[in-house]
Amino acid sequence: MSNDTANTPPKGPIGRFLALPADSVGKTLTVAITLCLVASMVVSAAAVALRPLQEKNALKDKQLNILQVAGVYDPAQDVAEAFAAFEPQVLELATGAFTDAFDATTFDDRAAADNPETSVALTDDPAGIGRQTKFVTVYLLRDDAGAIDKVILPIHGYGLWSTLYGFIALEENGNDIFGLQFYEHAETPGLGAEVDNPRWKALWNGKRLADDTGALQISVTKAVPAAGADYHVDALAGATLTTVGVHNLVNFWMGEAGYAPFLANLKAGAL
Ligand SMILES: Cc1cc2nc3c(=O)[nH]c(=O)nc-3n(C[C@H](O)[C@H](O)[C@H](O)COP(=O)(O)O)c2cc1C
Secondary structure: OHHHHHHOOOOHHHHHHHHOOOOOHHHHHHHHHHHHHHHHHHHHHHHHHHHHHHHHHHHHHHHHHHHHHOOOOOOOOOHHHHHOOEEEEEEEOOOOEEEOOOOOOOOOHHHHHHOOOOEEEOOOOOOOOOEEEOEEEEEEEEOOOOOEEEEEEEEEEEOOOOEEEEEEEEEOOOOEEEEEEEEEOOOOOOOHHHHHOHHHHHOOOOOEOEOOOOOEOOEEEOOOOOOOHHHEEEOOOOOHHHHHHHHHHHHHHHOOOOOHHHHHHHHOOOO
16 A cells, blocks of 8 residues: 555646656756745835835934034934924026925936936046936024035045045035045944044034135145145045046036035025
8 A cells, every 4th residue: 555655746836846856857947947946026025114214224324424514413413303403405507596396305417417408418528427417405504593504515525435425514604624524434443434533523623615816726635735725625545546536526516517606695694
């Protein structure tokens, strides 16, 4: 009876598959492909499920950076709550005026830079960004009387290995720098990534963009240029290429192709 059962050929495709020798090519390939499919489905499901959490964390990190660069970050306070003090505005770079054409709370500068309708391809591109958005979300911090106290402007440009994304905080006069910091880059730790070193970031506080004639003088170089130390931030040691990138991107964004029209409006009290 038991012999009969042992000699009965396996029934159905699964039975026949299970009856194959463990080292058969068909069984090995089927097991490997099934494992790959199951693993890729698990990874895809995790990626989809975690996306909202990632987006929430990215938003929180951006808000945290804005609080920090404006010097109002308090670890005891909830980031979103503290961020409510800022007034986001979508700025049209060419005119330097705010626009209501987009919702400032949801406008995506990076997506706008990729969209041919809301961006331009740069021919003169010292910041190494390829395309520049025509519209940017800026953040205003007002004093108790409602006057602009600080403006927080997004900046980005290429370093040595990566595009550095960050913010520059300017005083209400549109010329004095309160702070600068990057929230995303892939420069080398200990070299280009020293842009994140609090001691280097602190060098930006109190520096000026343009001289009294209105000429843009801000520099990030090894030696102090003729304009003087008021307009100079020391280069990063051993990271000349990242330094050049930061110098170029700051000059690009603070110049005519960047925020100059907005800063002129700010200085004129036209906002
Ligand atoms: C593995 C490796 C990573 C580097 N990363 C950076 C970097 O992130 N930023 C940078 O400016 N230079 C970096 N460098 C150094 C540059 O190649 C170059 O030597 C340096 O920018 C010159 O700066 P210095 O004139 O101040 O020495 C790196 C070099 C190596 C070998």
